[in-house]
Amino acid sequence: MKKFLILLLFSCFLPKTYAQQYFPNNEGVPNKTTNFTAFTNAKIYVTPTQIIDNGTLLIQNGKVIATGKTVAIPKNSVIINLEGKSIYPSFIDMYTNFGIEKPKKNMERNPMYDTKKVGYYWNENIRSEVNAYDNFVYDQTKAEELLKAGFGVVGTHNPDGIARGTGTLIALNNFDKSNQLISDKVTNHFAFAKSVITNQAYPSSLMGMMALLRQVYHDLDWYKKGNSETKDLSLEALSANEKLVQIFTTEDKLNSLRAAKIAKEFGLTYVLKGSGNEFERLEEIKKTNSKFIIPINFPAAYDVSDPNQADQMELKDLRFWNQAPTNLKVLSDNGIIFALTTDKLKKMEDFRPNLLKAIKYGFDKTKALESLTTIPAAILGKSNEIGSLKTGSLANFVITSGEIFDEKTTLYENWVQGNKFVVNDITAKDIRGNYDLTINNDKFKWKIEGEITALKSEITSTDSKKIKSKLTVSDNWISTVIKPNDSTKTSFTRLIGYIENTENLSGKAVLFNGSEVKWSALKTAPFAKAIDSSKADKNNVIMATTFPNVAYGNNKKLEPETLLFKNATVWTNEKDGILDETDVLVKNGKIAAIGKNLSDASATVVDAKGKHLTSGIIDEHSHIAISNGVNEGGHNSSAEVTIQDVVNSEDINIYRELAGGVTTSQLLHGSANPIGGRSAIVKWKWGASADEMLYKDQPGFIKFALGENVKQANWGITNPTRFPQTRMGVEQVFTDYFQRAKDYDSAWKKYNTSGKKGKEKAPRVDLELQTIAEILNSERFISCHSYVQSEILMLMNVADKFNFKVNTFTHILEGYKVADKMKEHGVGASTFSDWWAYKFEVNDAIPYNGAIMHKAGVLVAYNSDDAEMSRRLNQEAAKAVKYGDVSEEDAWKFVTLNPAKLLRIDNKVGSIKIGKDADVVLWSTNPLSIYAKAEKTLIEGVVYYDSKRDEENRVAIAKERNELIGQLLQEKNKGMTTQEPKKKEKVEYHCDSMEE
Template sequence: MRRFQQWALLAIMLALCTSALTAQQTYPYNGVYDQRSGHFAFTGATVHVGPDRMVDNATLIIRKGKVVEVTAAGSVPAGAVEVKMDGKHIYPSFVEAYGSYGMPEAKRGGGGWGDPPQTDSKTPGAFSWNQAMRSETEAAAMFKADAKAAKSLRDAGFGTVSTHHQDGISRGSAAVVSLADGKENDLILKRRSAHHLSFSKGSSRQNYPSSRMGTMALLRQAYHDAAWYKKQNGEETNLSIEAWNDLQALPQIFDASGNWQDNLRADMIGDEFGKQYILLGGGDEYQRLQALKESGATFILPLKFPKTYDVADPFAADLINLGQLRHWERAPANMAAVAKAGIPFVITTHGHKKMSDFTAALRKAIKSGADAKVAFAALTTGPAELLGIGDMVGTLEKGKLASFFVTDKDYFTDEATVYQHWVQGKPYVLKDLDVVSLADGYELMIDGKSFKGEVSGKTGSQKMKIIAAGDTTGVEATTSTANGLMTLRFKPEDADGFYRLVGAPTTEGGYAGTGQDPTGKTINWSAKATDGDDAPEKKDKQEKKEEDDKMEFVSRLTYPNIAYGADAGAMKVGKYLIRNATVWTNESEGILENTDVLIDNGKIAAVGKGLSAGGATVIDGEGMHVTAGIIDEHSHIALSSVNEGSQVSSAEVRMNDVIDATDENIYRQLAGGVTTSQLLHGSANPIGGQSALIKLRWGKTPEEMKFAGADGFIKFALGENVKQSNWGDLYRNRYPQTRMGVEQIFESYFSRAKEYGEAMKAGKLVRRDLDLEALLEILNEERFITCHSYQQGEINMLMKVADRHGFRVNTFTHILEGYKVADQMAEHGAAGSTFSDWWAYKYEVNEAIPYNGAIMHKQGVLTGFNSDDAEMARRLNQEAGKAVLFGGVSEEDALKFVTLNPAKMLHIDDRVGSIKAGKDADVVVWNNHPLSIYARAEHTFVDGIEYFNRAKDAEMRKAVREERNALIQKSLDAKKGGAKTQRPSGKKRRTLHCNSLDHMQEKHAH
């Protein structure tokens, strides 16, 4: 009867609420109009009004889909239907800040992999030239209610979603929608809640952008175009730009979920244009908390954690690197770490296909140290305020939507069961309210015999183990609590049949009733709850479980958080005295024997004999050689992408945007004595991107690695790559396709850049063009060219183009036929950065010779050797030695090929490249002659910080092995404990070269 009454009441509630929700203002009503207001009073529950307010034994009153009031033990108003919720908990519905509910799937555009590159947008109409810029997209116009998806989200506690079409770089506006049933007109709560952006092209097949740096350049250009569009007088109609401008007043939410470096990249764009982005995180924020806090951003945190690695097979386990194992262990504690750092955040379900997985992840995050109250706010008031809908949702305060869910326990700290979810005053039933939640344990008296009952599982699916006196194992009982009654059926190990028992609740919270024993005899029985202090064994067991659940890390947190990452305390400037070494000064003093070098406050303080230590750490230099740090003029390490080859000119892109501070090659090259690298764009197009100059400050952020105050450089390229002769038959639609065309590209672009500069000087309303702006900087001697080159004809061609347009080519890199035109290079003033002995690896280098560097040097060309290769860079000292072997260059001059000369090429020789008092303390201590194949870097300093120490490296190797083993053992324990596992899969870093092409559809390069 009771079950019938409950479902009858529910049917009434549904009828009352449905009419209130679907009473649309502009739609005709088919049938007899129902004016009932959905007036309810929920009594006896603990109502969590919001994260900071809770009312026990509360009365929650709702009417017309909104909250009227919440009072303690309040009366039921006249006309309201009372819904008894004794012992239950009521929470405001969660708010999803980053959803795609009700949105169509983002489908790839037409065409296949066998088609030629798409250079133009295929979007019809007066929209952006770039198909990935979809500012005109309006989620409210696309929204379609989805009953199945809505139920899944409601079951996880969500009642409101800010939804957007997750397609493109500019994704247009999001809409806030309710997860109730009904027509879209009633479900859209806010038409425009945010402007969404991302680093992904999405469905666009258009070539540009093909790299992360290209995306960032496109975003910069969009901001400049939007500013120009406001001022232009009808020269162009662009609906995408108009929409972009309309969206700027909204919250700006950026999907930067690749990794923490993408978070910082997005924030860098925002800072440049006065925008404070809200950032969708990647779940690894714990790795760089201080830098992310300084961004000032609010984060939308996903709770998608890696599954445990199945490392049972020791050989398969070798596929997993230490960084992966560390992240597996620490990811669940990311939320706690972000909160502790004082970084504002909200929580999203993004990344979870099954909402039950999200709920489990939320509880795992709380067990891993996150504060339940903070998590509550991050799911309710936080996103509501972020989206400007705090007047509608987030709490159960007067006037807000009656969106809430009902549980049997504290949702955030216990394994709670959700019974009902009301959205806009409309009920959705998940479980029968009459299902009873059992206590953790019972003392049973059955026909005069004593038993213990241990309960496990969640409400509605709980199980009881019956343990007889003197028994230690017990037997499982079939348990039911339907209709408020408890039924038990179990067979003791020493019995021939089953006990069958039925009992009603007692006033003390237990049960009592009758039943039959295994012989069929009618008996009496009772069950007394043994929660709390009455059950010390259970309490001890619970305390032990809680202790086991506490997050204790066996891994270290380093910078970056991979093997051989630096400790925070290690990245400090020290005072060092290198005593009694052979010092290669690269200055007029030449090579000094038995000489001291004092490093202090990041600089070379003194060079001489018998220097005083003065509290410095002393390094015995007996038998050692000291040189300036090696400088690699042409490198592609520490980059997440290298080519934006989709257009003939990509002068607008910046390698500074894609510095990857987590590249282990930084540490490896420090071990080879390298301290400074120029990170160049690749050679996919004649006019490449702007270079990045970094010091190898291992453990620092990308911004901290940049060589402050250095001149700007840009990569140009000649030869086979740029005319696409080695790209395949599909690549025949991008000009140029010949070497003659390459020259005409340079002529055209520099002519346009000159006109652009003249128009700006004249004060005309000029659309700011980042591509032409970089070329104008070359003409104004504010940016300098490093040009990929091989054959003499092309080298001469570019020098003549430069002469005609009034600038100088700073450096020809590779330049394997430099020996043929060395005199003309010297006359022009161009430097040559070449390989020591590479040749015959493609047709256009067939005439390379190993004497190239020596010949250029003897002709007065500033000459250096570069690596263009992550492995070779670790041995540039040996490459320099080849100049002595091939061509008889002096040892001092040969060392300058990889130290002082590249410093001069890069215009930083006033800071680095030689051992001289006052210069940056970028110093290497070698155990042998620095040009010898036997030489090893024992100490490498950058700015007076010891970033590499060979003795400490040996200690780290041992520590890495021990830590890795501890994490593997922890993984095995987790698997044994029932954790879901994944097959081992390595994360091998892609080594980038001049001709490496990037594809944004691979989403993230890290």
């Protein structure tokens, strides 16, 4: 027994290369050698900044033994003289799916609630238990493509799902399979993307994916503390892989900010796999303090030769083509650490040209080399093995003819773990140049040009006639076929010879009649690459980045101004009513003074005589500026999701809202399910980040819904279905969830006050029930999509049962029928001015609805629920005067003060009052007029829209488009690859919009 234990212990310490020696070998006689290989007289880049001239690299058994100028070369060494050549560490691409089979989409129509088998996380998009190495198959063909591009190591993973499992690190060793695996688990992967193998409906939106990921991290914490009574292999895997490099695939700059936000919430560190547009939000990207993996898949030039097609292109797409090659320089110059990846390249051959293009646009060559070697190695925690040629590192290196990022440089060989892969023949001699060719006694001029690996031959007779010829070189043997100019002849002259002296070529010629003679070629001029002036190596003029980087973006971040509006008609929305010929001072972002004959030496005076100054319009119900889904409808409750996660600060609708006088909006979840998601109250600070747009310390709101949408009456029979299918089922959903939330809240209160906190099992954090409990505790308020009077009464009854109040019924087109009950309950109404009969449950809608509810004492607002209507809410307010004879002042409050009250922010906005936020609009005339135009729109004293500035922008945009189209036409004239312009159809979300 003792001998057995000693033998077992000894076996544990055997080197990895000798493991599994008892496996049969059916691949031929093993070629094991202990010889050294010494590469001498080379310029060696040990690291991008440690360079040895005329140095020696010594390798053995796949590893670097030594590098230096005076390396002692052992006797049993193969010596390779690399005089005039360079050695670099092979590149690393840490983000690929190399050797991983593309997941197949599940085409079966299973019920949407089917989950993974017992023992795994309930949602199939959480695939943290997947390990790339379990399904890895080495792809020799793809490996050769990567080797030719200079790569020696790749990280690979399964790119499917939100939590994607672990990635593995592979050496591109085409000759020794036993050493290909460097590390079986090196990274742990996440993304904002659904798995293709699942039919589960949840999550369908970006906000749903973010909510699911948050819930997973809460569950992981709860699980690790031993609170679960069952085993969950998905959470087990997440826990086990926490110390691996966490890579989050974002594919967009805004998504990078969103992923960084989640990381901050849970104390995580993500390496963010970006998209190439990071320069557009540089300051926010820098603040994440994240490391990145950046692709270099620059867009091809657009073929804008057809003016009609060119007109369909958005400025932001034209501009991105122009600016994209600067991304790497901008990131590098601003101290952002990143590795490069070939991901998203259409073909591997584009890698080098794109990288050289980035360098041409200012990306430092040393930084470029670091981003392909030492940086990915450091991020992966493998600096002692890969990314350099330091002693002990893997013998992964490329041999080049010169500086690796020079266009003229040839990559000869790529050695991986000491195994040579030939890219181009290192022994090939350069015979390019001009020659005097003699075949027997006949004289010719011979020009040999092109690339060394793809030579071109041009032969000219003494009478200047060109003769067709084809030249090939292999192993320094030259072979040329000279074709007769007379196409009727089938006879050729063939030249053959061995290249010994590139200045004087010679050999044997076989003439068309079969006789053999000698030929010789004396070089008269060296090769000089012809430069076509039309293809001169000039950079395009780079367009300035704006905030946001789209049409009408600001040239700089806007700042608050001190403005004095003189002699305006001021709609105060306060007890003072409408004031004529009145001054308003805006200072430090607030309303500083209101009155006659005001003055301030620091203020810019705005002549407002004959014009009207109002508080900014507030849209209580909007769906603009939301990224990747307004509905999370896979479940009948999605209270855990929030629109605050997915505000799209670059939506052009924001600028259009400002042009219509809108300063604040509530962005609501859609109406696909009874209990929707949490809302976002935003101020439209055009050019600011999404976080900067969020209303500070905003009260919590959530979207509920009733009617046709939630019971899926209009989803169609081909769509998956879920409970509820009837209006009575909707009521049951509310009752069930409120009771569960009540029990959940009680459990936590009991745990927190028991005195045994931390000593007994804690309740599981449930973001969904936690949110619904906030309603019961009057910490969150309901805005409910509603139409039919019976359901309106139903929800108020449910609220009474659970002792809370519904805050707002939105749409509420049958509100006029139950206005007295609404007044009694204390609920407000946010309605349409005159929409009716657009679906069955709206048949009883009337345009007098708002006025009737208003006169019954219900707090009434008009909303848009539509990107187009929201720009004209001033005219919607005017309809209250027409339909119901509401006074102008009260009608104006329908789109200003009343929605502010419904949103519980009227202490800061909604009226012109000293101390309130300076969210004001200067109108050309009475704002209720169809002729009224917003001339200035301010938010907290910043002029975010100015009609004169808008006119200047239009001229500048036209000029920029013309310049960019000119650049694109020039690209096509140079013969560059182009793509067809495609009009991008913008998706405008409505209540019932669902993501595909």
